[in-house]
Every structure is written in C-alpha cells, then in structure tokens.
Amino acid sequence: MDSINIKKLAEALNLSTSTISRAFRDNSDINGATKDRILAKAKELNYQPNHYASNLREQKSKTIAVIVPELANNYFSQAIHGIERIARENGYHILIYVTDDDYQKEVSFIQHLHNGRADGIIMSVSGEANDHNYLHKFGSKRLPLVFFDRIYEDIDTPRVITNDYESSFLATEHLIEQGCRSIAYLVVNKSLSIGKTRMQGYIDALAKHRIPFEENLIVDCSNSYEENSMIIKEALTQLKPDGIFTSVERLAFATYYACYDLNINIPGDLKVISFSSLEIAPLLNPSLTTITQPAIEIGEEAAKLLFTVLDNQAGKNRLNEVVLTSKMIKRNSTNK
C-alpha cells in the first residue's frame, strides 16, 4: 500500500492538506513559491493524489471504457489505438472489454460500468444483435455512449461510421466490372445494422447492372472458424460463384483457405474483395483487394465525439454522427 498521503505530506511541510490539494489542482489560488515547494517535496516523497479518493470526491473517473467484439482483428486493434491516443492526450485512461461477440457479456459489461468506474463508453456492438433495450433502462442516468462501426440503430447516441453503403456498392460494381456475374455475399450477421447496410449496397449494385439477386448467394456465416470453413466450402462447390464479397476480414481469410483446399484459383476462377484493415493485404497470395476503413481515425473520432459529450453535458447542438470514408484498394484478388 502506498503509505504516503496528503496528510503526511502536509505534516512534512507544515502546511494544511487543503494547501497541498491546491498545489495539484490547476485552478486554485495558491502562492507560486508554496506550490513549488509542495511539488518538490511531493516528488521527493513520491506522492501522487490518490486516484480513487479524488474520483469519489469529484464524482468522475477520467476513465473511458472501450467495448469491442474482438481484439485479434486489425480493425479493432487500430481503432483502440486511435482511441487510446486521444484519451491519453485528454488525460483519460481506457478500460478494455472484449465481448467475443457474446451479447450477454456486452449487457453485463455495460451494466457494471454504471457504478462510476467509467465516465463514458465507446462501443462497437456484439454480433448477436438481440434485444438491446437494456440500454434504455438506464434512462437519463445512462453513461455517455458513442458507437463506432457496429451500431444499434434505434439507440439515440453519437456514432462514428463509414460510408458502408457506397463502399459495398462500389465493391460489388468492381467485381461486376471485372467480369463476375454470380457474386456471393458473405456476412456474419444479417440482422446487424452494419450487415444490412453493406448488403443493401451489394443488392443495389446488382440491380443497377441488371444482375438478378439470388437469395442463396447471401451466405450467412458464424463466429466459429470451423463452421465457416464448412459453410464456405459448401457455398463454393454448390453455388459456384465467380465472385465473393465478404463483409468482414476473417471471412476473406476463410475463403482463401477454402480455395486453397478446393484448388480454386483466385482470381482466375473466383475474384475476392473484402472489407479489411489488414495492413499486409498486399502480401497475401494473391494480394487482396480491400475496402479499407480508416480504423485509427475512426477510433480517434469516436474518442473526440465522446469528449465533446463529456464536456458539454447539456447535450445541446451536439454532433450526432460522423461519417468517414473507406477506400477501395484494387489488388490481384480481383484481377481480370
């Protein structure tokens, strides 16, 4: 236990605790010399104001919680990196929670966070989009919340998203231009808003080019690697698509593995494009054409958005939605 506290420091300096306290707050009136003396002694004795006592007193924690579905994913790692940077610049710390796409964990995390541990939450929601009324039940006491990327549409809270519809449209169109006529769309959870938006871009691009939409080309995948491998292999052999558009990175990987196994040549037999923030997409075999979201920037914007809410509890005129632009980078996996 850190046994040095404000009282001991006060005794050591023959000052009152209030004066010591003032030396550590920026706003208070205090003699410059005394302040220097205090800070010097504090450094010598290795004193720092106890975080929990301050928080209890001030009713805020200078901490924000970040909830993500997974960590071993370039997109979320980068986003967290962006959040961390902005948070640190603002003197905030970040708590990390991983739901593993488990809805129950998400609910549990959010509930526990309402005990003062965090001042705000930045979240990308779990893949299992069931009933999320649990967010409503906090009412006005709900912690400031910012969604990024994967959101619940019916929850009114600031959000950072990307132009998914346009991106999907362009991605699908790109496949069509490269000669694909039977394009499968791989998705993890159709009902999740992000899945729906992305799917709509796909559907509309097909329509524009007068390619009939076929329900069974929408391939619903899971969170299990083994299951996906099976599902994709079956789709490849049964449906024999000539193009695949995957809504998340790991489905592209699974597709690659499946093609290796089935001896399907990419891009000769099958062209592949995917949403992905993988920095080494150019190193894949073949290099992967991607829709790349500005992951770090998304994290940064989400953090900034949260801070504007925190700074302005009145909640007036707040910006409610930031839309960033993804970039399509054409590589060999969609070569003619």
Add this chain to the structure above:
Amino acid sequence: MDSINIKKLAEALNLSTSTISRAFRDNSDINGATKDRILAKAKELNYQPNHYASNLREQKSKTIAVIVPELANNYFSQAIHGIERIARENGYHILIYVTDDDYQKEVSFIQHLHNGRADGIIMSVSGEANDHNYLHKFGSKRLPLVFFDRIYEDIDTPRVITNDYESSFLATEHLIEQGCRSIAYLVVNKSLSIGKTRMQGYIDALAKHRIPFEENLIVDCSNSYEENSMIIKEALTQLKPDGIFTSVERLAFATYYACYDLNINIPGDLKVISFSSLEIAPLLNPSLTTITQPAIEIGEEAAKLLFTVLDNQAGKNRLNEVVLTSKMIKRNSTNK
C-alpha cells in the same frame, strides 16, 4: 452522476447502510431473506456499489494495468486477449497503455499507476531499453509487476517468457539445413534482452555448423517503417544474404515488401523465417515459415502469475519465471 447510493437504498428498505453493504459482500453474516430483499430492490432501483468508494475504503482497485509497446501487432493483441480473459474471470478489469516503444511514455505510465489506480501491472517493455532504474525507486511500494516476453533482466519480478534461445537456434539451423550459408539476422534493438537472447541462438547455431559469424549480417532496424525499408533494401543489395531471420514479425513484412520491389524471389533467392504470431501466415505469398509464440497463453500465464502475487502479498515461494514453448512451423518461405 448516478444518484442512487447505499443510503437511499437503505432508506427505501428501512434498513441501515451496513446491512445493505453486507448484502453485497460474500463473507458477512446476513439473514438470507433480507439479503434477497435487498438484492431485489437494488436491481429494481439499478443500484450498484460505487466502485471508487469501495476502492477507497478497501484500498484496492480490482484493476490491472497492461502496458504494451504496440497494439497493431498480432502478438500483443492476442496476449491482451489472454490477459483480459483471466482478469475477467477473477473479477478484475484491465487498463491498456500503449508506449509506441517510447521509453518516456513507459516511465510516465508506470509512475502514474502508482496512485492507486491499479493493483498490479503486466508489461512488455518498450524497445528503447535505456536506464530503467526508475523501477527501483518505488522500493517496497512498487506495484506488483509481471513482465512478459520483453523484459528487463535486472529487475527482479515474475516473468513469462518463451524459449527464445532454443527457438532462434532451431530457426537458424532450419535455414542452414535448407541450404543457406549467408544468413542475416534482423533485429530492432540489439541491447534489449529479448534481442540478445534471440541473437545468441542464431550465433550458436552458426557456430555449430561452422559458418563464420559476420557482424555486418546483424542488421539493426528501427521502429520506422520507411527507415526499415531502406535499411533492409540496402542490406539485401549490399550483403546479398541467402537467408533472413527476423526477430519480429513486422521486419518479415518489410523484407517481403523489399523483395517484391527488388525482384528477389522468396524462397528461390532468399529464404525467410520470422518470429510471428500471425494467424494468416499460411496466406502470405509465399507462406511464411514462423516461430510462433503461444501469445494468448502467454497473456493468460502472465495474468495468473500476477494473481498469485496479488493473492500472496507475503511473496513467499512464489514462482518467478514461466517459460513457454514456441513452435516452428515450416512453410514455403524456407522451401528448398
């Protein structure tokens, strides 16, 4: 701010705050019926004990801090995932700090953490291994600390490492067996313990096979992508090695990019092996031979180690070092 507190709950139930408190602690004597009544009402009113008040009172935070050099790295993402899992199982939360391999940030994080914010620290040290006596100055008040992977050898604290010496030896030997005679070793920071250990395995493997060690085949890289690209290209053109062993994942990527640019064929002209936890190493062009560390397990073990220290402040008989085994997975980048 959450306006429901223990006092209000007590009033609502016509009980004292102590009784309420007891309902939330496992050990205390309390009538089963009252406890149920309290918990029910608490749920109804959405009451949770305030975390900061509890912490202040109990002098612990149920929080551990994790300090890593980078996040956008499969190894650290996976390790954090492991830590998070164990922490959560133990009712702990984790704070994340990223040093970006900046020594100053590392020092600053550690210092600030000694204000009660965390009960313990799990850290993989920054690449800039300068003076780290700063860890000594806390003396007996130093927070429980566990190193993983990248450690300071002169700091006496529990650690989780992998059998780096053996792995490097085997990796080098593998290159030799595949016909390499001029093997470059790419390292980020020679002086860092992990760099030295890994380098020694390389050196000894060369010696065993009577291949003269050449100082200039040790290529010291930096943390900047651009710099590394230059350094590696120069090494490839000047030294013309027929094998490259990289001590960290991103140097392997940089090598791939350099070879693409310079039209060097892997594995024809140059064989490449790397420490890496990249799950999609099989998808690279060519698939990358790796020494794969059990990243998630390392994180889990580090967390467990920290908890044994936390549970046993006496510090007796504590296990001080856990050594896990990496696995070499041969792929096409080292094919004959």
Add this chain to the structure above:
DNA sequence: TTGTATGCGTTATCAA
C-alpha cells in the same frame, strides 16, 4: 493566500 471543517459512498469495528 492559507486553514478548518465537512462530505463524497463505502465498509469494518463494535455494540446492541
């Protein structure tokens, strides 16, 4: 500019 006194929300001690 500095000091005194109080309370933030909780839990442990002690008494009932």
Add this chain to the structure above:
DNA sequence: TTGATAACGCATACAA
C-alpha cells in the same frame, strides 16, 4: 442478525 459510527484520501465552501 442488525445498526451506529468512524475512517479511507481528497477537494471544496467558508472562515481567517
């Protein structure tokens, strides 16, 4: 089994 009370370390209103 329950209640009253003090204390955790700090920051603020108010007094000096």
